[in-house]
Amino acid sequence: MTAGKRAVAVLISGRGSNLRALIAAAAADDYPARIALVLSNKPEAEGLEIARAAGIATLVIESRGKARAEFDTEMDAALKARGIELICLAGFMRLLTTEFVQAWYGRMINIHPSLLPAFKGTDVHARVVASGVRFTGCSVHFVSPEMDEGPIIAQAVVPVPPDATADNVAEAVLEQEHTLYPQALRLLAEGRLVIEGQRVRIRP
The missing domain is CATH 3.40.50.170 (Formyl transferase, N-terminal domain)
Structure with a gap:
């Protein structure tokens, strides 16, 4: 049922405990969403390995040394380029700009x-x-x-x-x-x- 599933990006900074639960749920045929991307602001985030083991695309956009607006603009472009429809924050330890939040309001939890x-x-x-x-x-x-x-x-x-x-x-x-x-x-x-x-x- 992948064709009708909404494309979800999960944003993480660490171990990916909730990510694992979301991946497990999305594996069911009748689940209406698919985890299309796992994005982290930290290359060492353990959750990236969970995603790779499940065959899910990963992306690292490092936040170190970047202004919040610069980081959010880069992240927004990456999500849109991959056709992401919904966002789940799962231990994402980064404050988001008002502009980013407003752009995804009602589609980000x-x-x-x-x-x-x-x-x-x-x-x-x-x-x-x-x-x-x-x-x-x-x-x-x-x-x-x-x-x-x-x-x-x-x-x-x-x-x-x-x-x-x-x-x-x-x-x-x-x-x-x-x-x-x-x-x-x-x-x-x-x-x-x-x-x-x-x-x-x-x-x-």
Whole structure:
């Protein structure tokens, strides 16, 4: 069913844990998206090897020493040249320019390891444990110019027991991420997501 599948680029900077889950989901005949490209801003990113092992095209555009606008312009051109329709950020540790985000708005999603709008940014799990909250989780959202602020597509909840550590919370959240992200990409590729202000409506 490859002919009808939407072409997706996964942007990574590191190990590619969520990338592996997306590749596995996209292998199903009835999945509406295909991972057409894995792009990294770091040549040493482990996720590039995961992509190559799966026979997926890879591209490295190094961000070191480049202004954000220069890097984003180069990346935008590369994605368009390869016919990319949708973008998944999966551990892509690079802030994107407003111009790039606006150009791909509604077609670019990210996964964040908390129940947004709580615990935006980095060092999430340590902050979760320190805060004493009883629940955390993960969120898939559309990417907007403001970090971790875009309309939320889907969330999964993870309990935080009293003896939790940042490491075991991270492990539990990651397990949920690997299920939630492919589900959200499916909805996007099927054209079932409608952005209404800061809310996302899911068509039947």
